[in-house]
Amino acid sequence: MSGPGSVLAVHAVDSPGGAEVSILRLFGELAERGWTLGQSTPSGEGPMVRPGVEHDRLDVGGLGAREGARAVASFPRARRLGARWDIVYLNSTVCGRLLPALRGARTVLHVHDIVDRVPRHWANADLVLADSQAVADRLGELSAQVVYCPVDLDPPPAPRPWPDDGRPVVGYVGRIEPRKGALDLIAAAPEIRERLPGARIVLVGGDPYDSAPDYLAAVRASTEVDHLDWVENAPGLMRHLDVLVSPSHQEPFGTVLSEAMAVGTRVVATRVGGLAEVVEEGVTGLLVEPERPEALAEAVARVHADRTAMGAAGRAAARRFGACAYADRVEPLLRGLLP
Numbered sequence: 001m002s003g004p005g006s007v008l009a010v011h012a013v014d015s016p017g018g019a020e021v022s023i024l025r026l027f028g029e030l031a032e033r034g035w036t037l038g039q040s041t042p043s044g045e046g047p048m049v050r051p052g053v054e055h056d057r058l059d060v061g062g063l064g065a066r067e068g069a070r071a072v073a074s075f076p077r078a079r080r081l082g083a084r085w086d087i088v089y090l091n092s093t094v095c096g097r098l099l100p101a102l103r104g105a106r107t108v109l110h111v112h113d114i115v116d117r118v119p120r121h122w123a124n125a126d127l128v129l130a131d132s133q134a135v136a137d138r139l140g141e142l143s144a145q146v147v148y149c150p151v152d153l154d155p156p157p158a159p160r161p162w163p164d165d166g167r168p169v170v171g172y173v174g175r176i177e178p179r180k181g182a183l184d185l186i187a188a189a190p191e192i193r194e195r196l197p198g199a200r201i202v203l204v205g206g207d208p209y210d211s212a213p214d215y216l217a218a219v220r221a222s223t224e225v226d227h228l229d230w231v232e233n234a235p236g237l238m239r240h241l242d243v244l245v246s247p248s249h250q251e252p253f254g255t256v257l258s259e260a261m262a263v264g265t266r267v268v269a270t271r272v273g274g275l276a277e278v279v280e281e282g283v284t285g286l287l288v289e290p291e292r293p294e295a296l297a298e299a300v301a302r303v304h305a306d307r308t309a310m311g312a313a314g315r316a317a318a319r320r321f322g323a324c325a326y327a328d329r330v331e332p333l334l335r336g337l338l339p
Contacts, residue, residue, distance in 0.1 A: 003033075003034030003035050003036055004033065004034055004035055004335060004338070005035060005036070005086040005087065005334070005335070005338045006035065006036035006037070006038070006085045006086045006087070007027075007030070007035060007036070007037055007038070007085065007086065007087045007088075007089050007334065008037075008038040008039070008040060008056075008081060008084075008085040008087070008088050008089065009023045009027070009037075009038070009039045009040070009089040009091050010039075010040050010058055010060065010078075010088060010089065010090050010091060010095045010098065011023070011039060011040065011041050011042075011048060011091050011092070011095070012042070012060050012061075012063065012091070012092050012094040012095050013041065013042070013063075014041045014042055014043050014045065014046035014047070014048060015046060015047055015048070016047060016048055018112070018149065018255055019091055019092055019110070019112045020048060020091065022091075022149050022150055022326075023039070023089070023091055024048075024050070025150040025152075025323040025326065026150065026323070026326060026327055026330060027039075027050075027053060028323060029323055029324055029326070029327035029331075030327060030331065031052065031053075033327070033331065037052075037053045037054070038053060038054035038055070038056060038085065039053055039054070039055055039056070040055070040056040040057060040058035040081065041055070041057070041058070042057070042058070042059045042060065043057060044056055044057025044058075045057075056081060057077075058074055058077055058078060058081065058098075059071070059073070059074050060074065060094055060095050060097055060098060061094065061097060063094055063209070068097050071097035071098060072097075074098065074101075075098070075100070075101035076101075078098045078101040078102060079101050079102070079105075082101075082102045082104070082105030082107075083105070085105075086106060086337075086338060087106045087107070087108060087334055087337055087338075088102055088105050088106070088107050088108070089107075089108040089110065090107060090108060090109045090110065090125070091110050092110065092111075092112060093109075093111055093112075093113060093115065093122075095109075096109050096119070096121070096122055096125070099121045099122065099124045099125060100121050100124065102124070103124060106126050106337045106338075107124070107125045107126050107127070108125065108126065108127045108128075108129060108333075108334070108337070109122055109125035109127070109128050109129070110128075110129040110130075110131075111128065111129065111130050111131070111135055111139060111144065112131050112135070112252060112253075113135065113252050114134060114135055114138055114250060114252050114273055115135075115138050115139070116138075118138070118139055118140050118142065122139075122142060123141075123142065125142075126337055127145065127333055127334075127336075127337060128142045128143065128144040128145065129144065129145050129146075129147050129330070129333070130144040130145065130146050130147070131146075131147070131148060131149055131252050131253040131274060132146060132148065132252055132253045132254075132273065132274030132277050133146050133274070133277060134252060134273040134274040134277065135252045135253070135273075135274065145333055147326065147329045147330055147333075148253065148277075148320075148321055148326070148329075149253050149255050149258070149321065149326070150321060150322065150323040150325075150326035150327075151235070151255060151258045151259045151262055151318065151321045151322065151323075152235055152259070152262070152323070153262045153318060153319065153321075153322045153323075154262075155233060155235035155236040155259070155262075155263065156233060156236050157236050157239070158231065158233040158234075158235075158236030158237040158239070158240075160240045161228055161231070161237070161240075162200060162202065162226065162240075167198045167199060167200045168196045168198065168199040168200065168242050168243075168304055169199070169200045169201075169202065169240060169241050169242050169243075170185075170192060170196070170199055170200070170201045170202070170241070170242065170243045170245060170300055170304075171201070171202045171203070171204060171238070171241040171243070171244055171245065172185050172202070172203045172204065172205070172244075172245050172246070172247070173204045173205060173234050173237070173238060173244065173256050173260075174204075174205045174246070174256050175205055175206070175207060175208065175209075176203070176205050176206055176207050176212070176215065176216045176219050177207055177211055177212045177215060177216075178212055178215050178249070179248060179249050179250045179251075180247070180248050180249075180251075181246075181247035181248050181249050181270065181290065181291070182203055182205075182215075182219050182247070183215070183218060183219065184247040184290075184291055184292075184293050184296060185201070185203070185225070185245050185247050185293075185296060186201075186203075186219065186222045186224050186225055187293035188247075188293035188294070188296040188297040188300070189201050189224035189225055190224065191293070191294060191297035191298075192296075192297045192300050192301070194297075195297060195298070195300070195301035196300070196301055196304055200226065201224065201225045201226070202225060202226045202227075202228060202241075203219060203225050203226070203227045203228070204227075204228045204229075204230065204231060204234060204237065205228075205229075205230050206229050206230050208230070234256075234259070235259040235260075235262070235263065236263075238259060238260045238263050238265050239263045239264075239265065241260070241265050242265070242266065242304055243265070243266050243267070243268060243300050243303050243304050244256065244257065244260035244265050244266070244267045244268070245267075245268045245269070245296060245300060246267065246268070246269040246270065246275060247269075247270055247290070247296055248269070248270050248272055248273070248275065248290065249270070249272060249290045249291065250272055250273055251270075251272055251273040251274060251275050252273055252274050253273075253274040253275075253277075253278070254269065254273075254274055254275045254277070254278040254279070257269055257275065257278045257279060257285070258278050258318050258321040259318075260314070261278075261284055261285070261314030261315060261317060261318040262314075262315060262318035262321070262322075263315070264311040264312065264314065264315045265311065265314070266285060266303045266304070266306065266310045266311050266314065267279060267284065267285035267286075267303070267310075267314060268285060268286050268287075268288065268296065268299045268300050268303055269285065269286075269287055269288075270287065270288055270289065270290040271287040271288065271289055271290070272290050275287070278321075280313075280317065283310070283313050283317075284310060284313045284314040284317045285303060285310060285314060286299040286302060286303055287299075
């Protein structure tokens with residue numbers, strides 16, 4: 001294989017979520033820098049398949065804690081793939097189940113979540129990456145390197161799904177599940193409208209993993225907000241928001257925040273996990289304590305009153321999360337693994 005080296009990214013799912021999109025953006029940059037690239041997914045098929053990127057099948061088991069038996073069955077195949085590629089990039093803690101099979105291969109374990117425990121076999125990884133310092137702080141002595149997550153700094157335009165009637169638009173974009181705090185924004189809606197008369201409050205997203213159907217049903221039943229199912233180009237849609245709210249109770253990074261900042265949308269977030277690493281308080285947005293609807297409403301009104309400064313500051317700050325900047329952080333770490 002020519003170029004700097006070869007990397008196989010191992011994914012736990014067939015369809016791209018945030019972790020998988022990060023790899024696709026990284027690989028776009030690495031391809032231009034001469035790397036040989038490959039991916040594996042459980043089925044070896046689906047929307048992750050990309051021209052010019054070798055694709056293979058490797059089942060790491062389901063996302064549940066008790067679904068790892070299929071990963072053990074994949075150990076022989078994982079060993080064969082590990083012998084073919086310079087670096088095996090395990091793109092989630094679920095994919096980390098393969099580490100015992102990859103002794104002797106050069107491995108990267110990318111941790112995208114704030115974890116409660118660190119399995120001993122994670123220490124077998126040659127390099128551990130973390131989406132934020134909040135994630136890295138939970139990884140003990142693994143010496144995790146913080147790389148954040150890449151975003152599209154100039155997403156394609158998206159149609160406005162509501163009337164352009166001059167009303168302030170306050171939005172939430174993301175999965176609808178308890179830890180994301182969407183019901184807190186719904187609880188804040190009446191006070192937001194008191195402070196911003198006529199405000200339209202929209203929630204964009206669903207529960208693709210059916211993890212909290214009752215929570216989703218409660219959101220859909222609310223008459224305080226307009227609810228839209230997930231849209232294909234959510235970053236482009238954020239251009240039509242005046243304020244983006246992330247009311248999470250726990251969050252490893254804050255990709256939605258950085259995507260909103262990239263298009264100049266002002267942001268309000270809770271002071272949890274990695275969100276405070278994305279938002280510079282009072283400069284690119286405001287931070288509030290979680291599960292405080294009244295504080296959310298006050299912050300939304302304050303940010304909305306800042307017509308230009310926060311939006312411009314956010315757009316400038318988001319450049320550090322662009323795909324090129326991301327590759328500039330990750331590529332030297334990968335090169336450090338090569339012989």
